[in-house]
Amino acid sequence: MGLFYIDILKIHLEILRSEDSESTLKSYGGNMTDLFRVGVIANTHGVRGEVKVFPTTQEPVRFKKLKDVILDTGKEKIDLEVKSVRFFKNLVIVKFKGIDNINDIEKYKGCDLYVTRENAIPLEEGEVYLADIMNSKVITEDGEEFGELVDILETGANLVFVVKHDGKEVLLPDIPDCVKEVDDKNKVVKVHIMKGLLDV
Numbered sequence: 001m002g003l004f005y006i007d008i009l010k011i012h013l014e015i016l017r018s019e020d021s022e023s024t025l026k027s028y029g030g031n032m033t034d035l036f037r038v039g040v041i042a043n044t045h046g047v048r049g050e051v052k053v054f055p056t057t058q059e060p061v062r063f064k065k066l067k068d069v070i071l072d073t074g075k076e077k078i079d080l081e082v083k084s085v086r087f088f089k090n091l092v093i094v095k096f097k098g099i100d101n102i103n104d105i106e107k108y109k110g111c112d113l114y115v116t117r118e119n120a121i122p123l124e125e126g127e128v129y130l131a132d133i134m135n136s137k138v139i140t141e142d143g144e145e146f147g148e149l150v151d152i153l154e155t156g157a158n159l160v161f162v163v164k165h166d167g168k169e170v171l172l173p174d175i176p177d178c179v180k181e182v183d184d185k186n187k188v189v190k191v192h193i194m195k196g197l198l199d200v
Contacts, residue, residue, distance in 0.1 A: 034117040035070060036131060038062070041111050042091060049099040053092040053113065058154075062121055063092045070114040077114075128184040136187040138163050138172075141180060149189055161189070170198060 039053040055063065063085045071078040081097040099105050123129065136149045138161075147165035154160075159174040172178050172191055181190040 034131065035072075035114040036117065036120045036129065037112050037114050038066070038069065039092065039113045041071075041105075041108050041113065043109055044102050044106050045093050047102045048095075049101055049105050050093055050095045051105055051108075052088070053094050054090070055092055056112075057121075059121055060087070060092060063087075063094070066115070066119075068115070068119065070116070071108060072112045072114060073108065074111070128182060132184040133182060133187065133189060136182075136184075136189045138165075138189045138191055141190060141192050146191065146193070161191075163191075165198075172197065 038057045039055045042052045042054045044050070045052050053063075063082075066082050066085065069080050069082060071080050080099075082094060083097040084095040086093045096105070117129075120129070130152055134149060134152070138146045138149055140146050147163040147170065149161055150164045150169070151162035152159055153162060153171075161172040161174060161179065163170045163172055172193075178192055178194055178197075179189065180192055181188075183189070
């Protein structure tokens, strides 16, 4: 996914979950609050401080209810209050409270926008946060260790798991025939290696 999304992964198989599941995301402000990326500032819009945001969540409509975001400049994280939101094609036009000039926001082009776990879209049955399974151990149906989940890509049709295996990256589609079980609490993904996948 670009992931990114909020990074919510929909698995249509049995998911082993727990309310006290651990997270691998970096903490914000030195505490253990998890951050979920919801978008990237693609460009400015007009001269009054609005920005075009490319949503990295599978639920772009969530921006309508978004009140607070965290801007990651690479050097610091800044709390911003969302003043207004509207949609244009595949982008979200966002206005932040207190930023009324293009010069105040232009320097943040390319920066990521995050929300805390508390402000993320609540999970429904059969869903996990992508962030919670990144760097998971990937095993085969026989219980043999296959590799490590290092990235998740969004292709449109389905998500694709990028697994580091024997020094190279293997792409595994998130489909029932391939991804058999996801355990976000213990960070283990069980897969079936379909014929031909290792030949790509």
